[in-house]
Amino acid sequence: MLTESQQQIIQTIVDGKKHLPGGLLPMLHDIQDALGHIPAPALGLIAQELNLSRAEVHGVVTFYHFFRHEPAGKQVVQICRAEACQSMGADKLWEHACSRLNTQGGTTADGAVTLEPVYCLGLCSSSPAMVVDEQLHARVDTVKFDRLVAATGSVA
Amino acid sequence: MSIRIFVPRDSAALALGADQVAAALDVQARQRGLDIELVRNGSRGMFWLEPLVEVQTPAGRVAYGPVAPGDVQDLLDAQFQTGAAHRLCLGLTQALTYLRQQERLTFARMGVTDPLSLADYQAHEGFAGLRRALALSPSEIVQQVLDSGLRGRGGAAFPAGIKWKTVAAASSAQKYIVCNADEGDSGTYSDRMAMEGDPFMLIEGMTIAAVATGATQGYIYIRSEYPHAIATMREAIAKASAAGFSGSNILKSGKTFHLEVRKAAGAYVCGEETAMLESIEGKRGVVRAKPPIPALKGLFGQPSVINNVITFASVPIILARGAAYYTDYGVGRSSGTLPFQLTGNIKHGGLIEKAFGITLRQLLFDFGGGSASGRPIKAVQVGGPLGAYVPERYWDVPMDYEAYAAVGVTVGHGGIVVHDDTADLSRLARYAMEFCAIESCGKCTPCRIGSTRGVEVLDRIAAGNNNAKQVELLRDLCDTMLHGSLCALGSMTPNPVLSALNHYPQDFGLAVPVAEIA
Numbered sequence: 212m213l214t215e216s217q218q219q220i221i222q223t224i225v226d227g228k229k230h231l232p233g234g235l236l237p238m239l240h241d242i243q244d245a246l247g248h249i250p251a252p253a254l255g256l257i258a259q260e261l262n263l264s265r266a267e268v269h270g271v272v273t274f275y276h277f278f279r280h281e282p283a284g285k286q287v288v289q290i291c292r293a294e295a296c297q298s299m300g301a302d303k304l305w306e307h308a309c310s311r312l313n314t315q316g317g318t319t320a321d322g323a324v325t326l327e328p329v330y331c332l333g334l335c336s337s338s339p340a341m342v343v344d345e346q347l348h349a350r351v352d353t354v355k356f357d358r359l360v361a362a363t364g365s366v367a
Numbered sequence: 368m369s370i371r372i373f374v375p376r377d378s379a380a381l382a383l384g385a386d387q388v389a390a391a392l393d394v395q396a397r398q399r400g401l402d403i404e405l406v407r408n409g410s411r412g413m414f415w416l417e418p419l420v421e422v423q424t425p426a427g428r429v430a431y432g433p434v435a436p437g438d439v440q441d442l443l444d445a446q447f448q449t450g451a452a453h454r455l456c457l458g459l460t461q462a463l464t465y466l467r468q469q470e471r472l473t474f475a476r477m478g479v480t481d482p483l484s485l486a487d488y489q490a491h492e493g494f495a496g497l498r499r500a501l502a503l504s505p506s507e508i509v510q511q512v513l514d515s516g517l518r519g520r521g522g523a524a525f526p527a528g529i530k531w532k533t534v535a536a537a538s539s540a541q542k543y544i545v546c547n548a549d550e551g552d553s554g555t556y557s558d559r560m561a562m563e564g565d566p567f568m569l570i571e572g573m574t575i576a577a578v579a580t581g582a583t584q585g586y587i588y589i590r591s592e593y594p595h596a597i598a599t600m601r602e603a604i605a606k607a608s609a610a611g612f613s614g615s616n617i618l619k620s621g622k623t624f625h626l627e628v629r630k631a632a633g634a635y636v637c638g639e640e641t642a643m644l645e646s647i648e649g650k651r652g653v654v655r656a657k658p659p660i661p662a663l664k665g666l667f668g669q670p671s672v673i674n675n676v677i678t679f680a681s682v683p684i685i686l687a688r689g690a691a692y693y694t695d696y697g698v699g700r701s702s703g704t705l706p707f708q709l710t711g712n713i714k715h716g717g718l719i720e721k722a723f724g725i726t727l728r729q730l731l732f733d734f735g736g737g738s739a740s741g742r743p744i745k746a747v748q749v750g751g752p753l754g755a756y757v758p759e760r761y762w763d764v765p766m767d768y769e770a771y772a773a774v775g776v777t778v779g780h781g782g783i784v785v786h787d788d789t790a791d792l793s794r795l796a797r798y799a800m801e802f803c804a805i806e807s808c809g810k811c812t813p814c815r816i817g818s819t820r821g822v823e824v825l826d827r828i829a830a831g832n833n834n835a836k837q838v839e840l841l842r843d844l845c846d847t848m849l850h851g852s853l854c855a856l857g858s859m860t861p862n863p864v865l866s867a868l869n870h871y872p873q874d875f876g877l878a879v880p881v882a883e884i885a
């Protein structure tokens with residue numbers, strides 16, 4: 212179920228974007244920006260307004276890795292796992308993050324941190340790279356990781 | 368007069384603390400009563416020196432780097448704002464060997480100008496290409512691009528002029544210019560740098576394409592991993608249109624070209640041009656079968672020019688200085704320059720714009736200074752995740768499309784990822800298969816299922832289970848993917864896998880052929 216204010220936010224976004232050619236992606240981006248994820252009940256509303264089936268909208272949302280189906284944790288940590296970062300120890304960094312946060316990726320049980328892999332941030336000459344709450348960090352080692360992630364108090 | 372100090376706003380500089388350095392400079396200069404003008408320029412592309420701070424002196428710009436926020440006080444104490452000596456001082460920027468040895472045509476303004484200053488852009492040859500184009504007929508513009516020999520920089524290296532000519536000749540009420548800024552390949556960031564560091568160059572290139580083909584609407588499809596590029600492009604488009612360099616009635620020519628940024632959503636396959644079109648149309652990014660070619664039936668079914676960021680960005684200088692100027696650079700059918708991106712385990716990683724024909728060995732050692740770890744370089748992946756792992760015996764092959772193709776390597780987008788001797792190539796081969804499995808659009812079986820099977824076979828090989836037989840199976844599978852896939856994601860994933868297997872058999876638990884040991 213959507214709250215009344217969520218419903219209103221989504222409706223405003225849909226109204227603003229539905230006449231745009233290929234407006235579905237911009238619409239989904241706006242919804243995720245506003246609500247942090249794309250709530251399932253939003254799909255029916257979008258489908259109706261765009262004259263699509265709910266399945267079609269669901270198909271689009273699930274095709275793209277960027278869209279979240281659930282809200283993220285308080286802090287979002289993304290570690291690049293692509294080749295250039297691998298060559299500078301990204302696998303070890305990922306393992307370190309997993310053991311520090313006690314997760315294999317995804318949101319920690321207490322909802323404090325969401326840990327996700329990403330595949331290249333365009334910082335490949337200063338690898339390994341990661342993102343913490345939308346801030347980019349390059350040449351990350353385990354010490355830097357601990358400093359950045361512990362700074363918000365989310366590491367147990 | 369205030370002192371001009373340059374602190375880059377490029378993402379890589381930001382990731383290394385450029386904003387904190389700028390803030391410290393601002394605060395401490397004010398405390399000292401110094402009148403400074405902070406310019407947030409693009410990056411020079413020497414990433415081991417970022418954040419690279421420059422100060423304007425009568426002798427030219429003097430560079431300091433890498434500068435940490437904690438160095439600012441010390442720099443000011445040493446009077447670095449006058450170009451004074453300091454342990455971080457690198458001398459005149461233009462005299463730095465790494466830069467001096469390049470041939471910067473497309474990246475000539477990179478790090479020099481303020482990316483969002485129209486005045487700066489024009490003071491450095493900006494919009495000269497567009498002005499020239501507006502004085503020519505559309506077919507004359509297309510002819511310039513044809514004569515330049517410019518080939519697509521996004522991977523497939525198809526001649527840009529031929530695409531433009533096809534779209535120009537098509538009759539339709541609506542045509543589109545679409546810029547592929549999905550840049551999903553590991554080891555590439557030249558599109559990102561161009562958009563963050565010199566966005567008007569891309570706008571100018573796309574506007575020239577519009578004038579040449581009669582398109583009135585354009586889209587730049589930028590990956591969601593590049594929020595800074597998205598913001599900079601949006602701001603630049605607004606500025607360029609308000610000043611009449613794009614938008615309605617371009618430079619009072621009566622021509623129109625509206626430009627819009629579309630944010631992608633984290634699917635690698637959407638870099639494939641037809642999948643990108645589907646995505647811009649608001650659908651799943653599933654690859655379309657060709658024909659019809661997008662030049663005739665592209666975005667929303669209309670004739671569309673689709674090019675990479677660097678392809679469009681190469682056009683302004685071709686128009687401004689003429690096709691012959693451009694073809695003076697390069698070799699054979701690879702004309703002009705390419706921004707090579709040296710990444711991974713490399714001491715001096717960065718962007719090197721050079722004419723085609725340079726060798727990997729020159730890039731790795733003359734520019735790169737060898738590995739970052741100090742260990743021997745073992746394998747170099749060229750051309751992104753679908754590119755081959757290149758062993759040392761090919762490092763002296765001149766980098767041009769044909770010479771590389773002859774030894775089974777793709778130049779691609781110019782991305783170079785370096786691995787030292789601790790790398791396990793069977794693990795990297797497995798990663799390539801897994802990447803394909805995760806990113807497959809799902810349209811065809813060899814790619815969708817084959818990649819998953821590939822991961823399983825590689826796991827069995829790693830476990831040492833009957834390797835000779837499993838390797839046979841792997842080769843057979845790669846053959847099916849190569850011949851049975853609709854697009855290059857499925858058909859090129861065998862490149863990294865087979866090159867790893869062929870050149871580094873020891874990593875797969877196989878004997879090294881006698882000829883190789885010599």
Ligand SMILES: Cc1cc2nc3c(=O)[nH]c(=O)nc-3n(C[C@H](O)[C@H](O)[C@H](O)COP(=O)(O)O)c2cc1C
Pocket residue numbers: 518519520521522523524525547548549550551552635636637638639640641673674675676678679854855856
């Ligand atoms: C799986 C896949 C991913 C691709 N990713 C990109 C990309 O990120 N950027 C790009 O310009 N081209 C990419 N390409 C190539 C495009 O399909 C297309 O050839 C290119 O955008 C055309 O522009 P150009 O001729 O200027 O190179 C990709 C191709 C495939 C098969």
Ligand code: SF4
Pocket residue numbers: 636654806807808809810811812814815852853854855856857858
């Ligand atoms: S090769 Fe893979 S990505 Fe390309 S069309 Fe087939 S399934 Fe889709």
Ligand code: FES
Pocket residue numbers: 291292293294295296297330331332333334335338339340553554555
């Ligand atoms: S590979 Fe990690 S930033 Fe490019």
